[in-house]
Amino acid sequence: MNPNGEMNSPNNDDPIIDLTKTWLEKAVIGLNLCPFAKSVYNGNLIRFIVSQAKSNQDLTADLKQELQILSESDPKQTETTLLIHPYVLLNFLDYNDYLGVADKLITQLELEGYLQIASFHPDYQFAGRRTDDIANFVNRSPYPMLHLLREDSVERANENHPDINSIYQNNIDTLRKLGHDGWNELGITNPASTGSNSIFPD
Template structure:
């Protein structure tokens, strides 16, 4: 049990570092800093070794987030380092995850965003730097409240331009800049 706890702590630490250095540090998501500062992000490391077990964990986390006070838990990162490590399998699972969201009748209330170490947008090559906007250290499902997204978009007048701005940021940073961003922290 102790090794799982240490492993979970390491997984969370690596994810928090990525969030701090990439997502917040590069301003890839202008909404992330506030919830991080307020400690309203729930980090959960799934021990699932199969997509079915992960789906069970996802169901629990969706219900928990839906019932939680947003002042306490605004969003959840469900990190699953032992399953769906192949990006194509992960990408296929997203349809299953969205189906679960509908099945538990939380679509319209919650949504699921995705991050993966090998994330690849349609129409890009695997090594294109633009893919790094969604590259986390481990496969991760990000559970978000629709209401919070709506409020954030209203507060950020040009929210529709975030995607393009992120692509420009990554092109400017380049692969070497990405490596430097994490090299002093032991991640490459």
């Protein structure tokens, strides 16, 4: 693992990773959208990988590899993985459908109960919310990505948090106070957003 926490990654200086780190620093950590992210990020325990996949099949191959790598890695060196895929599943509907494939892969690899996947996308839209609802930005990232997590780490974090159920509402409250103008002032661009992948009509 190198000093930036990118274990065997060929994309150490990739601008895609740089923008992803900016998003982590200014939004996820800066706005405290995830109270568990700061220690992992500052501890260089995140593996950043940019997939070159341009098809679902190629992405699945990359995902399989990263799931296996994470499952075999020492959590003291690699706690979690961000598999960024800027060239495939740009449409949020397609991405949302693919999450079922990702979950099936975990089962096929017999990693159910050990690893799980969280979802982030430039056009993320929570069920029942309009596309322009600022609450969607809780899960909006510069590029589509699959966040690979260790289940025991998630359970431990939940147990240690005084009120885990409050995080989602606190995040919405934070974003509503910030507003779209405030978000834009953070300087986080979403170059992979198409802006036209609504699940629900406006």
